[in-house]
Amino acid sequence: MSHSQPSPAEPTPSMPQATPPGAPVAHDLPVEAVHARLAALAEPVRGTEQVGIFAALDRVLAEDVVSPMDVPPHDNSAMDGFAFDGAALTDGRPLALQVAGTVLAGHRWEGRLGPGQCLRIMTGAVMPQGADTVVPQEAALPASPAGGPESITIPPGAVRRGDHRRRAGEDLARGRTALAKGTRLTPAALGLLASLGQATVPVVRRLRVAFFSTGDEILSLGTPWREGAVYDSNRYTLFGLLARMGVEPIDLGAVPDEPQALEATLRAAAARADAIVTSGGVSAGAADHTRTLLDRLGQVEFWRIAMRPGRPMAAGRIPRPQGAGGEAGADSAAVLFALPGNPVAAMVAFLVFVRPALWRMMGCEPTAPPALRALAAGPLHKRPGRTEYQRGIVFQDADGTLCVRTTGPQGSGLLSSMVQADGLILLPHARGPVAVGEPVDVLLFDGML
Numbered sequence: 001m002s003h004s005q006p007s008p009a010e011p012t013p014s015m016p017q018a019t020p021p022g023a024p025v026a027h028d029l030p031v032e033a034v035h036a037r038l039a040a041l042a043e044p045v046r047g048t049e050q051v052g053i054f055a056a057l058d059r060v061l062a063e064d065v066v067s068p069m070d071v072p073p074h075d076n077s078a079m080d081g082f083a084f085d086g087a088a089l090t091d092g093r094p095l096a097l098q099v100a101g102t103v104l105a106g107h108r109w110e111g112r113l114g115p116g117q118c119l120r121i122m123t124g125a126v127m128p129q130g131a132d133t134v135v136p137q138e139a140a141l142p143a144s145p146a147g148g149p150e151s152i153t154i155p156p157g158a159v160r161r162g163d164h165r166r167r168a169g170e171d172l173a174r175g176r177t178a179l180a181k182g183t184r185l186t187p188a189a190l191g192l193l194a195s196l197g198q199a200t201v202p203v204v205r206r207l208r209v210a211f212f213s214t215g216d217e218i219l220s221l222g223t224p225w226r227e228g229a230v231y232d233s234n235r236y237t238l239f240g241l242l243a244r245m246g247v248e249p250i251d252l253g254a255v256p257d258e259p260q261a262l263e264a265t266l267r268a269a270a271a272r273a274d275a276i277v278t279s280g281g282v283s284a285g286a287a288d289h290t291r292t293l294l295d296r297l298g299q300v301e302f303w304r305i306a307m308r309p310g311r312p313m314a315a316g317r318i319p320r321p322q323g324a325g326g327e328a329g330a331d332s333a334a335v336l337f338a339l340p341g342n343p344v345a346a347m348v349a350f351l352v353f354v355r356p357a358l359w360r361m362m363g364c365e366p367t368a369p370p371a372l373r374a375l376a377a378g379p380l381h382k383r384p385g386r387t388e389y390q391r392g393i394v395f396q397d398a399d400g401t402l403c404v405r406t407t408g409p410q411g412s413g414l415l416s417s418m419v420q421a422d423g424l425i426l427l428p429h430a431r432g433p434v435a436v437g438e439p440v441d442v443l444l445f446d447g448m449l
């Protein structure tokens with residue numbers, strides 16, 4: 001047993017007595033306090049590997065990448081048109097130029113433009129010596145159109161000096177940090193690395209996350225249904241949530257409410273994984289053995305969190321068996337996140353707490369999910385004193401204003417509502433009921449990248 005002691009400034013996580021069901025309880029930990037405790041628990045793992053750039057998508061960069069070259073590597077044209085010396089432009093007067101040749105992208109014109117000359121140039125082609133400006137071909141008047149102009153006239157005001165020239169190094173300058181350690185490698189970041197000629201990338205090793213469900217009533221798929229049982233859904237939502245993060249998910253199945261079975265699974269998980277995510281068995285029920293077991297196995301805290309859904313949760317460390325460090329890294333313990341069993345509560349607690357903690361373990365400072373401000377299409381029940389995450393559907397009204405309505409009943413067993421929802425309506429701790437037309441933040445399930 002190694003509950004950490006609550007500090008005097010923080011409420012005790014002990015069980016509240018005789019509280020009306022669903023009412024906020026003064027003892028419950030605010031969401032921010034849970035974030036702070038999890039940040040202390042989730043330390044970055046050690047270990048890096050060099051991977052090919054395609055395999056680097058969604059991984060975390062293990063070292064700063066310094067640009068070995070300028071990108072673009074040379075001054076070049078941003079338009080198909082004519083390159084010339086912009087110093088020849090005069091206010092209010094047309095400029096006539098003779099076309100000295102053509103340069104295509106991927107080629108360099110070796111000559112030097114003289115006074116009164118221009119070069120036909122394609123987008124991306126290297127700017128010739130003696131030119132600093134490009135006039136797009138549709139803005140130049142050809143003096144002799146057949147077979148390409150031999151000379152052009154630039155009407156007054158068509159371009160200013162320096163227009164449509166892209167400078168060497170304007171995207172990335174040689175010697176500058178192109179991507180910082182800890183960056184999550186998005187599609188854009190992969191492209192940036194490729195633009196430096198980098199075919200392999202140093203990344204943080206893949207985080208191993210074991211997950212399992214608990215409960216006598218939980219049936220694995222393929223098992224015939226029986227009275228009193230439910231098919232396991234949490235393992236599949238957790239698999240999806242973990243896989244989306246680019247971690248290595250390790251499925252350890254469904255475990256009955258038997259202390260020996262739970263202990264064996266937890267020990268096996270700690271031996272193989274950096275983190276363990278479980279669902280069920282964290283509230284006050286007669287078969288919720290997880291609590292007793294965790295008290296014995298590791299340093300685990302149980303929390304009642306001032307939020308809905310996702311009120312009960314446990315988190316802490318489960319020591320690795322001796323000699324298991326080689327496989328799961330040098331750290332002596334795996335981090336346990338024990339989520340509530342109700343399917344919506346498990347998902348919401350994962351999104352709010354586990355996801356940012358796992359990003360931290362991967363060496364990446366987590367970013368807040370994208371939020372949208374929308375007007376409540378109907379009144380929302382909300383009690384001050386807890387953070388609520390209501391499932392929301394975003395739409396535009398007849399005027400094009402962004403609005404949000406709930407999916408309907410907000411029971412934390414209604415997994416169908418998570419499928420219908422676009423995101424979670426975030427109602428902060430202190431907020432009371434929301435009237436129609438009041439603005440609220442919606443945390444979107446899907447970001448663009």
Ligand SMILES: Nc1nc2c(c(=O)[nH]1)N[C@H]1C(S)=C(S)[C@@H](COP(=O)(O)OP(=O)(O)OC[C@H]3O[C@@H](n4cnc5c(N)ncnc54)[C@H](O)[C@@H]3O)O[C@H]1N2
Binds near residue numbers: 215218233312343
């Ligand atoms: N007296 C109290 N009872 C409960 C409280 C409370 O404060 N006092 N809290 C309620 C809240 S809130 C939640 S959330 C749940 C969490 O309880 P557990 O984490 O112990 O979860 P279980 O009791 O094991 O299961 C709850 C519910 O979810 C179903 N479940 C569990 N695992 C799965 C799974 N893998 N796939 C599908 N469904 C699953 C389970 O059958 C139960 O119906 O406690 C409340 N009780």
Ligand code: MOO
Binds near residue numbers: 312345
């Ligand atoms: O808060 Mo429980 O987590 O309602 O479902």
